[in-house]
Amino acid sequence: MTTIRQQDLIQSIADAFQFISYYHPVDFIQAMAKAYEAEASPAAKNAIAQILINSRMSAEGHRPMCQDTGIAVVFLKIGMNVRWDDATMSVQEMVDEGVRRAYTDKTNPLRASVLADPDGARKSTRDNTPAVVHMEVVPGDRVEVKLAAKGGGSESKSRFAVLNPSDDVVEWILGQVPTMGGDWCPPGMLGVGIGGTPEKAMVLAKESLMAHLDMGELKARGPKNRAEELRIELFEKVNALGMGAQGLGGLATVLDVKVLDYPTHAVMKPVAIVPNCAATRHLEFELDGSGPARFEPPSLDNWPKVAIDLSAGAKRVDLETLTKVETATWKAGDRLLLSGRIFTGRDAAHKRLTDLMAAGKALPVDLANRFIYYVGPVDPIAGEVVGPAGPTTSRRMDKFMEPMLSSTGMLGSIGKSERGAEAVQAIKHHKGVHLIAVGGAAYLVAKAIHGARVVAFDDLGMEAIREFDVKDMPVTVAVDASGNAVHESGPREWRAKIGRIPVKMA
Ligand code: SF4
Numbered sequence: 001m002t003t004i005r006q007q008d009l010i011q012s013i014a015d016a017f018q019f020i021s022y023y024h025p026v027d028f029i030q031a032m033a034k035a036y037e038a039e040a041s042p043a044a045k046n047a048i049a050q051i052l053i054n055s056r057m058s059a060e061g062h063r064p065m066c067q068d069t070g071i072a073v074v075f076l077k078i079g080m081n082v083r084w085d086d087a088t089m090s091v092q093e094m095v096d097e098g099v100r101r102a103y104t105d106k107t108n109p110l111r112a113s114v115l116a117d118p119d120g121a122r123k124s125t126r127d128n129t130p131a132v133v134h135m136e137v138v139p140g141d142r143v144e145v146k147l148a149a150k151g152g153g154s155e156s157k158s159r160f161a162v163l164n165p166s167d168d169v170v171e172w173i174l175g176q177v178p179t180m181g182g183d184w185c186p187p188g189m190l191g192v193g194i195g196g197t198p199e200k201a202m203v204l205a206k207e208s209l210m211a212h213l214d215m216g217e218l219k220a221r222g223p224k225n226r227a228e229e230l231r232i233e234l235f236e237k238v239n240a241l242g243m244g245a246q247g248l249g250g251l252a253t254v255l256d257v258k259v260l261d262y263p264t265h266a267v268m269k270p271v272a273i274v275p276n277c278a279a280t281r282h283l284e285f286e287l288d289g290s291g292p293a294r295f296e297p298p299s300l301d302n303w304p305k306v307a308i309d310l311s312a313g314a315k316r317v318d319l320e321t322l323t324k325v326e327t328a329t330w331k332a333g334d335r336l337l338l339s340g341r342i343f344t345g346r347d348a349a350h351k352r353l354t355d356l357m358a359a360g361k362a363l364p365v366d367l368a369n370r371f372i373y374y375v376g377p378v379d380p381i382a383g384e385v386v387g388p389a390g391p392t393t394s395r396r397m398d399k400f401m402e403p404m405l406s407s408t409g410m411l412g413s414i415g416k417s418e419r420g421a422e423a424v425q426a427i428k429h430h431k432g433v434h435l436i437a438v439g440g441a442a443y444l445v446a447k448a449i450h451g452a453r454v455v456a457f458d459d460l461g462m463e464a465i466r467e468f469d470v471k472d473m474p475v476t477v478a479v480d481a482s483g484n485a486v487h488e489s490g491p492r493e494w495r496a497k498i499g500r501i502p503v504k505m506a
Contacts, residue, residue: 002079002141002289006087006094009143012285012293013074013098014105016147019295020281021069021102021110022058026302027213028255028280029055033304035187035245035252041494043333043476043486044250047438048187049308050474051245051278054441056303058388062108066279067378067388067442069110070149072099072131075207079140096129103128109387111378111462113152124461134203143287146210153393153416153439154277157184160202163269169194170233174501176273177238182247182417182487183393185277185439189213190238190257192230193272195264205272208258210282215256227259234259240501242494245278246438247417248476249490251498278440310474311337319470323369327411327433330477332484336435337472342371342414343455346392348463350400357407364456365465368409371435374416376462377446386452386468390442391416394434394478398423405430418487419479428483435475448473 024032032052039045058065074095089097103110104127114129115122157180163172173192193204215235223229234257244250264270285293317326319340330336343365345353356363374397378387394415401423404410412432416439419427427434437445451469458464479485495501 001081001083003083003085004143004287004289005085006089008287008292009091009094010098010101012145012287013095013147014101015292015295016145016283016285017072017099017102017110017149018105018108020149020283021064021108022062023298024055024059024065025212025280025282026298029303031213031255032187035255036304036306039245039251041244041248041250041490043248043490044245044252046308046310046335047245047248048252049306050310050438050441050444052304052306054444056300057447058443059298059300059303061443063381063443064108064110064378064388065281065443066151066440067111067376067390068113068151068153068279068392069103069128069378070151070279070281071114071155072128073148073150073206074131074133075146075210076133076135077138077144078135079142080137081141082143091135092130092133095131095133099129099131100127107381109379109381111376134207141288144284145286146207146282146284148210148282151185151277151279154184154188154275156393157275158202158205159273160198161271162198163271165267165269167269169230169269169271170237172271173234173273174237174241177241177243177253178491180275182243182439183395184275185246185279185416186243186275187245187252187255188278188280189276190234190254191274191276192234192257192259193274194259194261194269196262196270197264198270200262201270201272202274204260204262205274208260209274209276210284211258213256227261230259231257237501240495240498242491242496242498242501244490244494246436247487247491249486249492249494251494311472314474316472319371322411324411324431328431328481330433330480332477332480332486332489334477336475336477338475339471339473340469342373342468342470343367344373344375344377344466344468346374346376346463347396348460349457349465350397350404352457354400354403357403363408367404370410371412371414372404372410373414373468377452377466378442384446386446386449388442389446389449391437391439391445393417394423394436395420401432402426405432414475418485424479424483424485427479427481431481433477433481434479436478437473437475445473
């Protein structure tokens with residue numbers, strides 16, 4: 001019988017979530033470095049370079065690699081011969097206390113993204129609790145913990161279906177991945193769960209992502225079962241789709257594919273996909289009664305020294321004198337370095353702004369000739385003007401694009417990944433533009449922000465409208481004033497170049 005102290009589990013969970021907020025798993029970074037070396041698409045290579053530079057900066061600075069520091073997911077295997085010493089909390093409560101301490105740590109505060117009452121008030125719980133906990137009781141006298149901080153952009157691109165027994169899993173997945181676009185911040189991993197019941201398939205997909213990347217080893221030794229055959233086939237075919245880093249078109253969409261399966265009912269084949277983004281953050285440890293887990297910081301030698309000049313080939317833009325006449329000359333794919341003032345705003349702020357417009361009321365900010373950056377930054381610590389502040393998913397703001405462009409005189413938006421048809425149409429109609437920063441490069445983006453102040457909707461916390469002073473903020477024109485979109489042209493071009501998936505050219 002092993003005795004585990006409540007305090008040891010709490011401390012280990014807290015330390016682990018802090019650790020993964022700034023250290024990518026070494027195997028993930030090494031796979032990303034290989035993808036960088038092999039990438040032939042200039043746009044995708046630039047994006048991967050930013051992800052790698054950002055990752056090293058986070059590891060050095062002990063600050064989050066992404067502004068979305070995730071929802072806490074914890075898998076526990078609790079030995080049947082474990083005894084809890086003087087426990088006053090349930091295991092869920094212990095895990096939540098660890099999450100609370102990690103996310104409110106004053107030396108490296110993480111963003112509280114979790115909201116209670118999801119279809120009602122959607123109010124922040126303020127400390128990112130509760131965690132999503134999966135528990136199993138197993139033989140033994142240890143507590144095994146696997147945990148991850150899952151970003152909302154990738155989680156929201158999860159897919160699920162109950163296929164017929166004769167349906168082809170690969171065909172279904174290859175149909176789904178293009179619909180996920182760049183919103184899940186590839187390159188990353190796909191977790192696939194097959195079988196069981198609907199909820200079991202989803203949990204299998206999530207659990208599969210807790211494993212290390214080993215696609216190279218698997219290919220070298222060959223598959224031993226159907227799940228491993230599928231991993232290799234999916235790895236090859238998903239990459240042949242040419243989605244590439246950030247959905248810009250390129251060779252590396254996935255660095256690995258994981259598959260877990262489970263017996264299922266004769267009449268069905270449940271299949272789930274859960275992606276892991278560029279901010280892949282997971283860790284595992286074991287408690288054996290000897291105290292809290294200890295996590296060894298990885299050597300920075302594991303991070304490649306990426307020699308890239310992000311300003312090479314980029315146009316410098318003065319936001320203080322910018323007009324629609326100039327933005328109309330930009331072409332999809334142009335890289336820019338922005339200097340001057342921009343406003344921030346995302347879902348809740350857009351809702352309030354458009355509600356005010358609909359009511360004929362004045363807006364709290366003058367958006368004429370300005371950009372709105374879709375971001376919810378991490379709180380700053382001493383010495384920072386803002387915490388990590390990377391872009392959030394642009395598509396969530398699609399329905400606001402028409403009223404925002406038609407009524408405010410704003411020049412356009414900055415976010416991550418593609419826009420839907422509704423937003424592209426509004427951009428084309430009003431001669432606006434949409435720019436993208438690299439999702440998952442939040443600490444790097446924050447270094448380009450030299451001033452930050454809340455200017456409206458303070459009560460919205462991380463969703464308040466801020467004004468940022470930026471200097472050489474790296475962005476790419478994703479949708480130009482004519483409605484040309486890099487997320488359409490890029491993957492089409494690279495799918496054709498890779499040449500393994502039939503491409504219908506427009
Ligand atoms: S890398 Fe992208 S999907 Fe992942 S947490 Fe960051 S913004 Fe979200």
